[in-house]
Amino acid sequence: MQRIIRVIAALFIFSNILLSYLPLAYSAEDSSVTENISSHPSESGQLTLTKTVQNITQNTPVSKNxxxxxxxxxxxxxxxxxxxxxxxxxxxxxxxxTPEFTSAQQAVTCDALLLPSSLSCKIATPNGTNSVGYKGDILWSLEGALSGGESGLVVYRVKINN
Structure with missing residues (x-):
């Protein structure tokens, strides 16, 4: 059975120049949002998501907020x-x-070094070709078993529109 977990990046505009991006995570079953972490029970496993953002250009610290x-x-x-x-x-x-006013800075990939060896990963970009400039949904299909205590990471970069 596939579990679909949605992670979003909400956009907040504080001025006409600066943008603030707030990462949020929630489960598809109950749509609960708890700060940046959401749990989704699955049989006797429990999936916890944490989404962070870092401004690479300004070399800011990684933030959950x-x-x-x-x-x-x-x-x-x-x-x-x-x-x-x-x-x-x-x-x-x-x-x-991809958040509003952004597009992919590079093609989205699955880095095998960031995933448990028990999982295989495929990327889908239903709103167009997975390449520089892509805007829209990103789906990472993780096939296999994520055992208790195991974790992995998916990463992507966007560029804010000029």
Whole structure:
């Protein structure tokens, strides 16, 4: 059974120049939002998501809350997934979207070094070709078993429109 987990980056505009991006995570079943971390029970496994953002251009610290950015800046989003339960979680789909006023800085990939060896990963970009400038939904299909205590990470970068 596939578990679909959606992770979003909400946009907040504080002035006509600076943008602030707030990463949020929630489960598809109950739509709960708890700060930046959401848990989704699965059998005897439990999936916990943490989304962070870092302004690569300004070399800001990684943040679970938000970052301030200027047009042209590169932001890196990291979605960590952890099975905090004891049982396996089978076949997941992580779903995120490029934030408003941004586009992919590079093609989105699955880095095998950031994933448990028990998982294989495929990327889907239903709103167009997975390349520089892509805007829209990003889906990471993680096939296999995420055992209790295991975690992994998916990463993507966006550029804020000028």
């Amino acid at each position: 938000s970052t301030v950015a200027n047009p042209g800046d590169i932001l890196e989003y990291r979605i960590q997934f952890t099975n905090t339960g004891v049982g396996d979680i089978l076949d997941m789909v992580l779903h995120d979207s």
